[in-house]
Amino acid sequence: MTRPALLWWGVGAILAAIALGSSLTAAGPDAPIAIDTGWNAVMVSIRSEFLVGLADVFNHVGGGWIATYLIPLLIVAALLLVKRWQAAVFVAVTLLVSVGAVQLLKSLFGRARPVDMLVASDFGSFPSGHTANAATLAMLAVLLFPRLWVVLIAVFWTLAMALSRTALSVHWLTDTIGGMLVGAGVTLIVGSIMVAWAQSSPPLSETEVPR
Template sequence: MIAVSGNRAPVWDSLALVMNSLGGGLTASVVVPGLLIGLLLFFKRPWAAGFALAVTVVSDAAVHLLKWLFGRARPVELDDLLVSVDFGSFPSGHVANAATLAIILALLFRFWWVWLAGALYTALMMLSRTYLGAHWLTDTVGAALLGIGIAVAVWAPLAVTLDRERRRSRASHPWRTFHDRYVVETWERNARSRRMLQVTAIACLSFGAVVFTLTLLSVLSGGGVTAIDLPVQEWLLEARSPVLTTVMVVLAVVFGPVALPLIVLVVCVGWGLLTRHAWRPLLLAGAMATGVVLAQVIGRTVGRERPPIDLMLYGTDLTFSFPSGHVLGASDFLLVTAYLLLSRRCSMRATTLGLSIAVVGTVLAALSRLYLGYHWTTDALASVSISLIVVGCVITVDTWRTGRVVEPAERG
C-alpha cells in the first residue's frame, strides 16, 4: 500500500477511476452479465447462459456474506479515499466481479487471447483497487481466488454438457452461416505481398509509437518538439484571409463530430450493401471508434489547454487540446479507407493516387485546426501518430484474418 500510494499521478488516477467504473455498481453486477447472458442465448447456448447467471449470483452473494462476516476496515479513512465505498474491505467486490467474468469467458470460449485478456483485466483491477486506497492487497487476492473458485466449482459438473453445447452451437447456429457468407472475406496474395503488408504494419506501429511518445513527453515537459508550436501558430495567423478562413471552416465541419460520423455511417452501410461483405466496413467502423476512445482517454489524462480563446475563429472550445479529435478522425478515416480499398488492388498507380489523397486530406484537416486557432501543432502531430498505430493494427488484423497466401502456380 505504501509503494502504490506513494507513486500516484494524474494519468494513473484516470486509469484507476475508469477501472472503478467498469468493475463495480450496476455496470459489473447487472449490465455486463446481462449482455453476456443475452449473447449466449442468441448463440443458442442456454446451458452456458444458466452457468453464467449462476456463477454471477453465487459470487456476488459470497462477496457480501464475507464482507459482513469479516467486517475488515478499509486501508484508509473514508474521507481520504479517491472513490466511494461500501462496508467491509475483505473481499474486494470489484476484483471478484473481474475474476468471475474472466473465468466465465475463458471456460465458455476456448481461445488463448480470452485467457490472456481476462488475466490482465483481473490483475489491473487488483492493482487499481489498492492504488485507490479502497482495499488491501490481500483483499484483492482473496477476491480473485473466490471468483475463480466459485466459477470452477459450478463449471466442473457441467463441463461435458457445456462443451457439447458449444460444439453444437458452432456448427448449427444461423450466425455461423451469416458469418461465413457475409462477414468472412478472404483475398489471395503471394507470400511476398503478404510479407510487405506485415512490414508495413510493423513500420506504422513503430513509427507512430515513437513519434507519439516523443510528442507526449515534450508536451508534458514543456520542451522538445513543442518549440514548433508558437512559430507555426504565428505563421498561420499572418496567413489568415476571408477566403482561406471559409475554406478552413468547411474542412472543420466536414471532419467535425457531426458530419464525419454521418459520413462514416453512410460509407460503412453503403460499402456493406454493395459488396455484400461486412468485414472491411466493420474494420473501418472499429478503427474510427478506437480513435474516438483514445482521443477522449488521452485528452482527459494529459489535460493540455488550448490556444487562447481570442484566436478561435469558429466559436469557443474549452475542452482539452491534446490530441486533436478532428485530425485523428480525419486521419483514421482517410488512411484506413485507403488501405482497405488499395490492399485488394495490384495497381501501383491506384495505390499512389489513393495514398496521396489520404495524405493531402490529413494535412488539410490538421491545417484547418491550427489555422482556426483550436490546436497546437504538436496536438495534430500526436493525432497523426496515433492514427498510424491504428492503421498498423488494422493491417495486422486484416492480414491475419483474411489474407490467404497463394503462389503463382496455385493461381494458375
C-alpha cells in the same frame, strides 16, 4: 504490407504520439514550445476571410455529427452493399478505437489550446481529434484501396485538415502531428488484427452451409 509490419508500424506510431505528448507537456500543459507559437503566429498573419471560411468548412466536416456518425455510416453501408463485410467491420472498429484513443490521450495530457482560437472546442489540445479522424480515414482508404491516386488524396485530406486546425488556432502544430500519428497507428494495429482474422477464417466454400 505484411501483418507484422502493420502491427509494428502501428505500435511505433502510437508510441511516438505518446512520447510527443509527454515531451510537450513535461513543462506543464500551458507551456507551448517555440515551433508551436511560431507556427501559430504565421497562421494568424496570413488569415483571410477565404482561409477562415474554408477552415470552418473542414471544422464542421471533420468533427461533430458529420464525422462521428454520417461519414462512418455511409462508408460502412457502401461496403456492405458491395458485400465487403470484413472491410465494413474494419472501418467501424477502427473509427471507434481511434476516437477512444484520442479522448484517452486528451485526458492523459490535458494540454491547453491556443488562447486565440476562433471556434469553440472541447477539453484537451493534444492530439487533434479532427486530424486523427482524417488520418484514420486516409489510412483506411489506402489499406482498402491501394492505388496511387488514393494515396495522393489521402495525404492531401490529412494535411488540409491539419492546416485548417492551425488556421483557426484551435490546435498547435504539434497537436496535428500527434493526431496523424494516432490515426495512422490505430488503423495499422487494427488492420493487423483484421489480417489475422481473415487468414484464420476459412473460405466460404469450406464452411458448412446450413440447409
